[in-house]
Amino acid sequence: AQSVAQPEDQVNVAEGNPLTVKCTYSVSGNPYLFWYVQYPNRGLQFLLKYITGDNLVKGSYGFEAEFNKSQTSFHLKKPSALVSDSALYFCAVRSLNTGGFKTIFGAGTRLFVKA
Amino acid sequence: GAGVSQSPRYKVAKRGQDVALRCDPISGHVSLFWYQQALGQGPEFLTYFQNEAQLDKSGLPSDRFFAERPEGSVSTLKIQRTQQEDSAVYLCASSLSEARGNQPQHFGDGTRLSIL
Numbered sequence: 001a002q003s004v005a006q007p008e009d010q011v012n013v014a015e016g017n018p019l020t021v022k023c024t025y026s027v028s029g030n031p032y033l034f035w036y037v038q039y040p041n042r043g044l045q046f047l048l049k050y051i052t053g054d055n056l057v058k059g060s061y062g063f064e065a066e067f068n069k070s071q072t073s074f075h076l077k078k079p080s081a082l083v084s085d086s087a088l089y090f091c092a093v094r095s096l097n098t099g100g101f102k103t104i105f106g107a108g109t110r111l112f113v114k115a
Numbered sequence: 116g117a118g119v120s121q122s123p124r125y126k127v128a129k130r131g132q133d134v135a136l137r138c139d140p141i142s143g144h145v146s147l148f149w150y151q152q153a154l155g156q157g158p159e160f161l162t163y164f165q166n167e168a169q170l171d172k173s174g175l176p177s178d179r180f181f182a183e184r185p186e187g188s189v190s191t192l193k194i195q196r197t198q199q200e201d202s203a204v205y206l207c208a209s210s211l212s213e214a215r216g217n218q219p220q221h222f223g224d225g226t227r228l229s230i231l
Contacts, residue, residue: 004157032217043119043206043222044158051217090157094216100211102172103148103220105157 002027002090003071006106013081014114021076021109023101033074034103035065050074061084061085081113117141119223121207127229128197134193136226139208147190147222149182150206158206164190165213194228213217 003026013019025031032051036044037113055067065076074091091106120139128134140147146165148157151174164185175182179197184190188219194201204227208220 014143028120034219036222041224043208044220046219046221049217049219091118092157101146101148101163101165102158102160107151107157108155 002035002051002093002095002102002104004091004104004106006091006109008109009107010110012060012112016080019078019081019111019113021091021111023074023076023106024072024092025074025093026072027093027095029095032094033065033067034075034093035059035076036090036092036105038088038108043061047076047089050073050110063082081111083113083115086111086113088105119175121205121223121226122225124224125227125229127231129231130199133195134197134228136188136194136207136228138192138204138207138209138223138229140188140207141221142188144211144221145187145211145219146213147184147211148208149190149192149209150208152174152204152206152225153157154203155231159175161192161205163213177226180223197228197230199230202228206226207208 005024034049035047038044050067058064094103122137141177149161154159160183163171164184179195181193192193204225208222210220
């Protein structure tokens, strides 16, 4: 079965410092991996995706993520955090090999960036 | 441009009542998804449409839940005889195509359903 784990409920960083939000996954076959961000009372917004190719993926708002097949991880990173990055972040995975059309989301990690 | 629109934004109903939640996807988007998001959790898949065809309804929690997309655009999620455990935010998402499975989904702001 497909699954996604976000081991941290909350990540706290100071503005200007680098940030990492962790994600590990389990799928059969090749994964499609996504990161989304959610602001209060809003829907999810797409940040970036890994489909194939270069393991380092760059996305919106200066975010990037590194796909690590051996560790089955897809951690979200940003070199310099902004207060406005404070939000709820979701990692998601899907595989056409199993799971049909489903996308499986993690439970989310709340990022708090302190000025 | 217009994004995914959901209505109503908030719905309060008494236990046992029927409710209908509407989703207007981005024009031209083939795929439409419904999710249920409980407080403090990630979205949980409910059902998927490709145009007007409901290709996956494996996430619907009971036969009280019903979704349709009769003309391949607007979709309605209906919950009959609501229960308190149905209280959640219901998210709709659309994507340009699902044929290759790698398209990102565009989400609406959701309908927050509260069952009293």
